[in-house]
Amino acid sequence: MQQTRLLRSIVDAQSELVCRFTSNGMILFANNAYAKNRGLMGKQMEGLNFWTFVPREDRPSVTALLATLTRDNPEVTIENRFETVGGSKWFVWKNRALEFDKNGAWTVAQATGFDITERRRAEAWMALAARAAGFGAYEIDFGAGLEAAYFSPEFKAIVGLPPEASIILDAQGLPSFIHPEDRDSVAAAVTAARDPASSGAIHADFRILHSDGAVRWIRWGGQVEFSGEPPHRIARRGFGAIVDITDSKTVDAQQRLLIDELNHRVKNTLTLVQALARQSFKDKAVPNKLLSTFEERLAALAGVHTALTQSKWEGATMDAIAKQALKPFGTVGKRVLQSGPTVRMTPEQAVPIAMILHELYTNATKYGALSVEGGQVELSWFLAPPSVSLHIEWRERSGPRVSEPARKGFGATLIETSARHQLRGDSSLHFLPEGLRCTIVIPLLATDPQL
Amino acid sequence: MHNRHSPTRDRPSTLDENGSVLSGKRVLLVEDEYLIAQMACDMLEEGGAVPVGPASTIAHALNILNAEGVDAAVLDVNLQGERSDALAAVLQERAIPFVIVTGYQQSSVREDGAHVLEKPYTRLQLTDALERVLAQRDRTSN
Numbered sequence: 001m002q003q004t005r006l007l008r009s010i011v012d013a014q015s016e017l018v019c020r021f022t023s024n025g026m027i028l029f030a031n032n033a034y035a036k037n038r039g040l041m042g043k044q045m046e047g048l049n050f051w052t053f054v055p056r057e058d059r060p061s062v063t064a065l066l067a068t069l070t071r072d073n074p075e076v077t078i079e080n081r082f083e084t085v086g087g088s089k090w091f092v093w094k095n096r097a098l099e100f101d102k103n104g105a106w107t108v109a110q111a112t113g114f115d116i117t118e119r120r121r122a123e124a125w126m127a128l129a130a131r132a133a134g135f136g137a138y139e140i141d142f143g144a145g146l147e148a149a150y151f152s153p154e155f156k157a158i159v160g161l162p163p164e165a166s167i168i169l170d171a172q173g174l175p176s177f178i179h180p181e182d183r184d185s186v187a188a189a190v191t192a193a194r195d196p197a198s199s200g201a202i203h204a205d206f207r208i209l210h211s212d213g214a215v216r217w218i219r220w221g222g223q224v225e226f227s228g229e230p231p232h233r234i235a236r237r238g239f240g241a242i243v244d245i246t247d248s249k250t251v252d253a254q255q256r257l258l259i260d261e262l263n264h265r266v267k268n269t270l271t272l273v274q275a276l277a278r279q280s281f282k283d284k285a286v287p288n289k290l291l292s293t294f295e296e297r298l299a300a301l302a303g304v305h306t307a308l309t310q311s312k313w314e315g316a317t318m319d320a321i322a323k324q325a326l327k328p329f330g331t332v333g334k335r336v337l338q339s340g341p342t343v344r345m346t347p348e349q350a351v352p353i354a355m356i357l358h359e360l361y362t363n364a365t366k367y368g369a370l371s372v373e374g375g376q377v378e379l380s381w382f383l384a385p386p387s388v389s390l391h392i393e394w395r396e397r398s399g400p401r402v403s404e405p406a407r408k409g410f411g412a413t414l415i416e417t418s419a420r421h422q423l424r425g426d427s428s429l430h431f432l433p434e435g436l437r438c439t440i441v442i443p444l445l446a447t448d449p450q451l
Numbered sequence: 452m453h454n455r456h457s458p459t460r461d462r463p464s465t466l467d468e469n470g471s472v473l474s475g476k477r478v479l480l481v482e483d484e485y486l487i488a489q490m491a492c493d494m495l496e497e498g499g500a501v502p503v504g505p506a507s508t509i510a511h512a513l514n515i516l517n518a519e520g521v522d523a524a525v526l527d528v529n530l531q532g533e534r535s536d537a538l539a540a541v542l543q544e545r546a547i548p549f550v551i552v553t554g555y556q557q558s559s560v561r562e563d564g565a566h567v568l569e570k571p572y573t574r575l576q577l578t579d580a581l582e583r584v585l586a587q588r589d590r591t592s593n
Contacts, residue, residue: 260555264529267554268484271571275490282493295573302571328573 012042017091017113020098023066023106025051034113037084050111053083069097069106079116090120130154130241139239142194158218158244160210179207179215193224196233200224202240205249217249218242255312263309270302296362297355299328304354308347316350318343318381318390325357332370340381343390349442352418353392356427359411360394360438368436369399375435383444389425390442396435404431415440472582474499479515481526481535482552483507487570491525491577498578507531509538516541523581524549539565548584550577 007029011018017034021027030045038045038053054062058080065078074097082091091113097106130137136155141148153163159177161167170176178186186206193202202222207215222240226233274295281291303324307316318340326333345353357379361370369375378395396402405412412429415438419427425442478500482488488505495502503521506512508530515521524542526535528551535551542549543565554570568580 264554267570268487271487271490271554272484274571275484275486278490278493279486288497292573292575295571298571299573299576302569306569328576 008042018110019045019050019113020108020110021050022108025049028108037082037086037089039085055081055083055088066095066109069095069109071097071100071104074098074106079120082113089115089117092116127152133243134158135241135243137239137241139237141237142235155242158216158242159208160212160214160216177208177210179209182206189220193222193238194235196226196230196235198224200226200235205245215246216244217246219245259309259312263305266305267302270298274298293362296328297358300325300354300358301351303327304351307354308350313347315344315346318345318353318392321345321350321354322357322379325354325361328358329361329365329370332365335370335375336377336379338379341383343381343383343444345390349423352422353440353442356415356418356440359414360436363411363436364396364399367400368402369396372399375399388444390444392438392440392442394436394438394440396437399435401433402431402436403433471499471578472585473578475501476522476581476585477501477503477520478581479503479512479521479524479526480505481507481509481512481524481530481538483527483530494574494577495525497574498581500578500581509533509535512538513541516545516547521547523547523585525577525581526551528553528555546588548581548588550580550584 008031011031012033014031015033017037018029018031019027019034020029027045027048027050030042032042035042035045051059062078062080065076068076076095078093078095079090080093081088093111093113095109095111097109099108100106126137129135130152131154134154136158137150137152138155139150149167151167156163156165156167159167159175161177167175172183172187174183174187174190186204189202189204192198193200200223202220202224204220206218206220208218209215220240220242222238224235225237225239227236228234277294278291304316304321307320307324310316310320319338319342322338322340326336326338361377364370364375364377369377375396375398378397379393380395381390381392383389384391415427415429419425419440419442423440423442425440427438427440430437473495476499478495480488480491480495480502482491482505485507488507492502492505503519504512504515506515512524512526524547526538526542526549528535539549539551550566550568552568552570552572566580566584568576572580
């Protein structure tokens with residue numbers, strides 16, 4: 001009795017649950033932490049049967065594990081649910097057999113338990129997320145070696161292994177499933193991430209080989225944890241996830257190929273149009289200058305297709321369009337100042353903008369600021385109000401004195417009609433004496449066909 | 452490096468009476484699209500060069516190369532589904548400068564150092580590119 005009181009005074013102060021019970025489940029002793037979960041005091045637990053607090057579905061596994069307790073092997077750890085007044089909770093129990101009968105079967109055991117409900121919930125979530133997103137997780141303790149490493153069932157499935165298989169590392173310290181051609185890059189990524197001076201982050205795409213010879217693309221995101229301070233900082237643990245990205249890689253490659261082929265055909269067709277024009281107007285008293293103007297317009301059209309191809313036809317930035325438009329004009333480009341924020345234009349917007357810029361550059365090199373030494377062009381763009389409309393400003397200075405032309409040329413017509421009809425915006429051309437000024441305002445939202 | 456096929460090799464590559472290094476240069480044209488080949492020939496003539504060919508296959512181009520000397524070449528990357536890399540290698544071996552034209556996305560200088568011109572190109576772009584590779588060849592061989 002005295003002993004029990006002493007025990008109680010010690011274990012009641014503990015936060016973990018303590019329960020001593022007989023082999024048929026009768027509670028001999030429980031501390032307050034245990035009793036609280038049943039809404040009682042420790043003393044009130046005595047004589048109750050702990051099996052009534054174990055949910056029916058967990059009883060077979062707990063029974064089986066408790067049956068393993070012997071004199072030689074008196075301890076077993078069991079995870080099972082515990083019905084508390086606050087609902088069912090997950091606990092990990094360290095069970096130790098204390099007394100045995102003359103046949104060696106245990107008669108009294110004591111369980112010490114910790115609430116692991118949060119951990120179990122996190123694990124369940126993780127498993128759910130892993131199944132839903134198809135990622136495989138791993139955790140490696142570098143000190144403990146690979147036997148202690150954890151690879152989730154999804155991880156093994158991704159690398160083509162059954163759940164019970166173990167991951168084997170080769171002489172290079174890499175799993176054998178990594179594709180021979182990608183081993184060096186993966187090894188380099190691992191070395192870099194384990195460098196104590198690094199952030200420890202790993203991001204790599206690589207191929208793996210399944211045992212049936214199938215090649216799959218894997219995206220790997222990982223993190224190495226370090227301990228200690230430099231110079232004694234060491235890589236302690238690595239964890240992360242892999243995901244199979246073969247399908248998107250294949251689609252990417254096919255799309256790339258198709259776009260390249262399409263671009264090739266577009267350019268070939270434009271070249272044919274150019275050849276046809278030359279043949280048609282040959283010896284027909286069409287001045288060479290006119291033919292070149294036409295050829296340059298075709299080149300501008302081809303150029304913007306190049307810019308769009310580079311972005312897989314997802315649009316092109318204003319910067320890329322402006323740079324491409326300037327390309328055919330060679331060294332005078334040094335006298336052009338282009339500036340503006342990164343604005344992505346849709347393919348429908350990119351083509352007319354490129355054609356407008358081409359006309360402005362052509363005019364400037366023939367008659368405007370770029371036709372004389374020292375003349376300058378300033379091309380700037382900005383969003384106002386942000387992401388509602390794009391303003392493009394073209395300003396020439398230090399060129400020949402400008403006067404309003406008597407007749408509206410093709411260039412001016414193209415600028416006006418493209419801005420209004422294709423870009424659904426507005427344009428204004430001012431033939432100021434100090435240089436041509438052109439303003440184009442393009443509504444960005446209105447071009448969305450959904451609106 | 453020397454080029455026994457080059458008839459104008461001995462003449463210094465400076466501006467001549469027509470104001471162009473291209474003047475009188477024999478330029479082999481390798482292009483399988485007839486209309487485009489015709490246009491490129493016109494452009495070369497307008498630039499003062501003497502177009503040779505056009506050849507529409509690699510075999511045809513090799514025949515021309517072996518039969519008569521040329522100073523430079525313009526070749527399409529794709530000839531009826533066949534890539535012209537083998538021809539580019541022969542030209543490189545014989546130190547004949549060349550310009551590659553293509554409708555495919557390419558950077559302006561290839562890994563093998565060849566100059567690339569994207570289709571469609573203007574006459575000026577073609578003649579400029581040829582003058583550049585001719586000048587480069589002369590710098591390296593002098």
